[in-house]
Amino acid sequence: MATAELTASDYIQHHLTNLTLGWLPDQGLVFAHNAEEAAAMGFWALHVDSLFWSIGLGVLFLIGFRKVADNVTAGVPGKAQNFIEWIVDFVNENVRGSFSAKNDMVAPLALTIFAWVFLMNLMDLVPVDLIPWAFGQFMGLFGADPHHVYMRVVPTTDPNITFGMALAVFFLVLYYSIKIKGMGGFVGELTLHPFGKFGMPANLVLEGISLLSKPLSLSLRLFGNMYAGEMIFILVALMYGHNMVLSLGGGVLQLAWAIFHILIITLQAFIFMVLTIVYLDMAHQTDH
């Protein structure tokens, strides 16, 4: 809905700015009114929209699963239980296939990642303007200027969210590496391969990079895919409202991209889960 007073770049900018809550030196604790203010808030700021949708969807997932788990039966399952069991079974198969050590945390972790990331990605299929527009109108009731009310509904297009999850996984990898192999074993793994002990610095650089690339690739893959996907939805949305042909073309494109995106959001959730399992499996391997 690129209106006359809003240029295309403004529109895109608006869509890519988070609802940021933070301190400004001259205004105290406020929501940022534009991207510059958001940047000025520095590290001690919160993306309220990302966190809201992330937590909301996470809670939705847990409540849904918990409800089924409460009434779970070993007999004939109902429809909801059937569906949940299908997902649980799928995750369990993957964990069993890739994770050889014994750890009761990995499977629930994988399930949480898969379902949660999937739900967060799924928000990408909600028409890009719908929720931000509604939220802008809603905040307008309280006297805010809708053009400066930001709302990003897809948490996984926020690097904070993807890095947060990837870092959590990374810390788990470090924790289990040290727990299983011992500090010496872990340091040895980082320094004694692949060139033996005389190539220690080179080993450290190589292994260090490979270790650090894990959370980086994990989070950037998800973020990149979702960000690009959202960007395309935004660009397609720019086609609306000019004339009939462009609007129709936009409609077709949006539908086509949304259908293709169903694959991507599922795939990205799946990849995040599988890589987490694999990284944790590597952390549990004692023989290198």
Place this chain on the structure above:
Amino acid sequence: MNINLTLISQMVVFAIFVAFCMKYVWPPIMKALDERATKIAEGLAAAERGQQEQEIGRQKALEEMKAAKTKAADIVAQAQKRYNEVLDEAKRDAQGEADRIKTAAHAEIEQETNRAREELRERMATLAVAAAEKVLEKEVDASAHKALLDSFAKQL
């Protein structure tokens, strides 16, 4: 696109969600799945057992049937034998009874005959005496001539 506190918040939330999932979601569902797997395995085993038992039962039933048939044939044969025995006995009894009745009848007939003969003889004697009285025109002393009359009667 700024990295800020959101990142740490997300990490904390993530940890909480995983902990919740690990404690309240995964175990009951997994338990149910395992239980069902066990149930199904047991059910399959039971079905297998049932089939075997059915086979055994069928064999048993066949044997029973065979035994019953043999027994029935035995009983029929015995009954036949007994029937013949009873028949023979009855025949024998009937024959005996018939013989007895026949003997009794013979004896009676004999008796009757004797009695008739005796009566006839006595009548003859009386008749003869009467005839003789008529002939002699005089009273014959029956008692005095009894021996004579008796011998006379015997010759008749």
